[in-house]
Amino acid sequence: MAHIDLGNELPGIRGLMAFSPLTEKPLNALAEVLLRGDNSLTRGERELIGTYVSYLNDCFFCQNVHGAMAGHYLGCNIEEIDAIKKDFINQNITAKMKALLTIAGSVQKGGKHVSHDQIELAKIEGASDMEIHDTVLIAASFCMFNRYVDGLATLAPEDRQFYINRAPQRAEEGYTASVYK
Amino acid sequence: MPYIKLESHLPGITGLLEYSKDTAQPIRDLTQVLLRGPSSLSEAERELIATVVSHGNQCVFCTTAHTAAADLLAGESETAACVKTDIETAPVSEKMKALLTIAKQTRESGKSVTEDSITRAKVAGATDIEIHDTVLIAALFCLYNRYVDGLGTSLPENEEYYGVLADRIVYHGYTRLPQGYDHLKGNNR
Numbered sequence: 001m002a003h004i005d006l007g008n009e010l011p012g013i014r015g016l017m018a019f020s021p022l023t024e025k026p027l028n029a030l031a032e033v034l035l036r037g038d039n040s041l042t043r044g045e046r047e048l049i050g051t052y053v054s055y056l057n058d059c060f061f062c063q064n065v066h067g068a069m070a071g072h073y074l075g076c077n078i079e080e081i082d083a084i085k086k087d088f089i090n091q092n093i094t095a096k097m098k099a100l101l102t103i104a105g106s107v108q109k110g111g112k113h114v115s116h117d118q119i120e121l122a123k124i125e126g127a128s129d130m131e132i133h134d135t136v137l138i139a140a141s142f143c144m145f146n147r148y149v150d151g152l153a154t155l156a157p158e159d160r161q162f163y164i165n166r167a168p169q170r171a172e173e174g175y176t177a178s179v180y181k
Numbered sequence: 182m183p184y185i186k187l188e189s190h191l192p193g194i195t196g197l198l199e200y201s202k203d204t205a206q207p208i209r210d211l212t213q214v215l216l217r218g219p220s221s222l223s224e225a226e227r228e229l230i231a232t233v234v235s236h237g238n239q240c241v242f243c244t245t246a247h248t249a250a251a252d253l254l255a256g257e258s259e260t261a262a263c264v265k266t267d268i269e270t271a272p273v274s275e276k277m278k279a280l281l282t283i284a285k286q287t288r289e290s291g292k293s294v295t296e297d298s299i300t301r302a303k304v305a306g307a308t309d310i311e312i313h314d315t316v317l318i319a320a321l322f323c324l325y326n327r328y329v330d331g332l333g334t335s336l337p338e339n340e341e342y343y344g345v346l347a348d349r350i351v352y353h354g355y356t357r358l359p360q361g362y363d364h365l366k367g368n369n370r
Contacts, residue, residue, distance in 0.1 A: 003294065004313055005309055016313070019313065020317075022218060023215065025210070026207040026210035026211035029206070030207035030211070033203050033207065057290065057291070058290075058292060059291065106331070107327050110238060110239070110326075110327065110330070111238070111240065111326055111331035111332075112239065114184070114330075114331045114332075114333070119184045129185035129186055130185075130201075132332075133197075133200065134201075136327070136328060137201070139327065140324045140325075141324055143323045143324060144321055144323055147288075147290065147291040147320035148291070148316060148317055148320045149291060150291025150292050151286075151287040151291035151320060152294075152312075152313065152316050
């Protein structure tokens, strides 16, 4: 049971958003621009950053919502997404993404954990300033979303297929318009 | 030196918000609603939550800025100084002690918030909305602190910068200045 009476049975962040519509709007707008707006990182790559940070924060709801989204965009099944979460260095993703996921992992620990060497490596692998910026901000944003979802002890469906089933519609409609958000 | 090319006259968060205005807009909107919107928590109380979380994350820019804002709103500097050192002995209400403890736990991790802390806040009179807003403010500052430090932003060269910033976030709020920030060139480094 959630720590507060949300007045609804919606899962994860959806229940919080229905409880607090004034904060719902900018939260969805942030997810929309970060994860779906024009960007040289693909939607799949950005969802992967969100998935990885949610995994590190042990947020079941967020890592499954965004893991399913990443899988949908990248054409991977959930086992492949799980393998990337646990050991991205040895998976079949670009060297640039490995460098960006390393930065995201440092952001999850704390801003000061990001090192000059990590940034240099990302630049050597072809990451632009804007891509590095967006990686840090996506990782920081998921440190917010994950704390919001778990700090208020929201409900998360245990069946992972629930999240996979919703991904295609959410991918089509986006975070501000989809009924699933 | 910041890790990416930012305008040198805008230290801390402002350079980032100006670098990426598309993402800045919802972040500014969220902050304005949470810290300045209608609430049964005072603006000073909400700034204390931001201060405690930024302090816990060791983010010098955010801690100094929100301490200055809390001091300006409260008309004294003892409370903000005390909550950073020890919430339990700080001169705040039992409800605020309970909410600041929830904020501190949220900073560690969402999963660190305990049933006992929630119960304590409710017994002290905190509403569900106040608990909700406390967790979301704490979570938002976990975003800000990581954004500011994760990109290696610079600190102001002059401590007076924080006074100007506190004045702006107290009397103007968190929305972007309509005229932008070019007027800060040269005189606030």
